[in-house]
Amino acid sequence: MILDIDLESRLDEANLALGRLDGMSVLMPDTSVLLYSYIRKEAVLSSRIEGTQSSLADLMLYEADGAPGVPVDDAREVSCYVSALEHGIDQLRRGMPICTRLMNEMHQRLMTHGRGMGKAPGEIRRTQNWIGARSAQEATFVPPPAHRVAQCLSDLERFINDQPERYPALRKAALTHLQFETIHPYLDGNGRLGRLLIPLMFVADGVLREPLLFLSLYFKANRGDYYELLQQVREHGDWEEWLWFFAGGVQVASTEAVNLAVSIMQLYTADGARIRREASRNEDALRVHHALFNRPVARRADITAFNEQDAASIDRGVAVLVDLGMIRRLCGTAGEPIFVYTAYLDLLNREDP
Template identity: 45%
Template sequence: MDKKQRIGRYIKSSAVGGESYNAYIPQPLPPEPPLGMTELYPLLDKANTAIGRLDGMSMVLPDASLFLYMYVRKEAVLSSQIEGTQSSLSDLLLFETHEAPGAPIDDVTEVSCYVSAMHYGLERVKKFPLSLRLIKEIHEKLMDNARGGSKQPGEFRSSQNWIGGSRPGNARFVPPPPEYLMEGLDNLEKFLHDETIHLPILIKAALAHVQFETIHPFLDGNGRLGRLLITFILCTEGILKQPLLYLSLYLKTNREAYYGHLQSVRETGDWEAWIKFFLTGVIETAQQATETAQCIITLFTQDRNAIASSGKSTAAVLTIHAYLQQHPIATTTKIKETTKLSLPTILRSLTVLESLSIAKEVTGKDRHKVFVYDQYLALLSKGTEPLSN
């Protein structure tokens, strides 16, 4: 098999100032010659098994919406960190309780917009096919912040962009020029919906992600939207009932290899190496997500038992413990708004939870206290520390 036949073509273009550069036009999907499936099947079987376990776990969770709420936020933080934001999961949760996060506010707002884009997309794909129009709508939600407002939110680019370097002439990679954009995007949309192409859904998602990143259709937000695309494909095709797979943890941990594989596909046509990397990530991430869910269920059960055997169990203490499961960083104001308990009752109940090492006050202030469900947040936050600059 000559994989080099899969390599796209280069178009010679000239930038302002007369400097010429080569822009890359990818071949349409699926790859030709066809993928060597024999070498992919062992990993594909393992990946399907791991996702099946994760999906099965979502069916037996005491509150699947609770895990969904947190896992979506974890994916949002991780995917944004790949692009360089310094927001942690704690920063995002503080921001959502209207408290000042420790990271730059623009970073946290970007992550919050990712959460909005994910939810918007998941609702829309229940009623509409995954189309270019929908991708533009999701991009508009993703870029609804101070940094994204000037980057043509919801519109495919009308100018040349590039990856690495200070201009197209010295860039590491130059995507298709604007006049070739719709050709590539139309082919990608057809690939997503062509029922004559019989490929496993995980492989389809892996191919679509690279193709989207290669086309790079927006001025900004391509990486985050391309990773959202993976989630949307897996959910619309029924591989996942809930978006509990935070693949960005693996892509963040192996960031250099991730970028290397994207570029290698363009330069060598070796889709198989990328798909093996992708499937390994699915296996690892699905296993981690399943283990995390099991650990969280165990923690909640242990803490409920500790409350019950403490002799201090009241309806209010149990109500606040349940609230902290949904919001592991909380203020007394937010607890009061949601539970309708009185402030003295809330403070007494939190004192009980502190004495049992379940909750912890983190500001040291007399007023405007912030309480953290410490062990729960630690389980959720594993892997979400910002990358060092």
């Protein structure tokens, strides 16, 4: 049994880790660099839990207009996750609270393509669903009936927005995620949307400036415990064990995000120094390198949009970086070259916490 003092210590450690993550985002020269890539890493991991096989490289190649061999259906489905998260962030920035309307808008974007596109995207379910079997009679869990879902979501929305009273952000995120998954308000996509809400809640509560905390890797690595603890709360009200588990995930994911940011900055610095040392400070190569640091899979047009380089300058810079072994050149579906910053992608693909 977890003692209250042990749980409080665990929650304190998770909050400290969140503080370090937020502090790192302040110290980075440009958090959009990490945010662009880290959102896509989370999209791949969260979608894999639901059965897609797309890799991070597949997703980025798909976004860069594709390349032969990329599983387009899976990549398109993962790209919908990115769209849903980016919409949620944008609406928060515009002042919209986390509410049922925002959830519906994000769900609609999440389910635009892929296996769930025929299951009422953006609409609260009107029929019963269940988890873990082919029939409700054999299911491991049966969510609330359809006629109760709207009220359940209304209650959850008020809790998220501190009505009638404010609740500590970490505990609130943990309880909200569990309750959302218990309500299971949509016919499909509940797991992905439930995971999307976690970083949004930390941003909405002012704990994080940027939504850089993602728990999909932790949930995936501890999948058995995750589902068992959800059910323990539903059946026995064991909130303490769930809070312990969730706080551990926040601490692990925060630490991993900080370590990844440090590794990315070290790579950028080291490769920049190598270009200056081994390529006589080639200006074209340095500018392409800087662009690929911001978007590690890119076309000429992406690089031009970032730093206004013309095609000849880009090709000269690319030739230098290819010779140094920093990037590789692929051929897109229309014959257009796509440039891949391989060491950067390797860092993003790392899944060890």
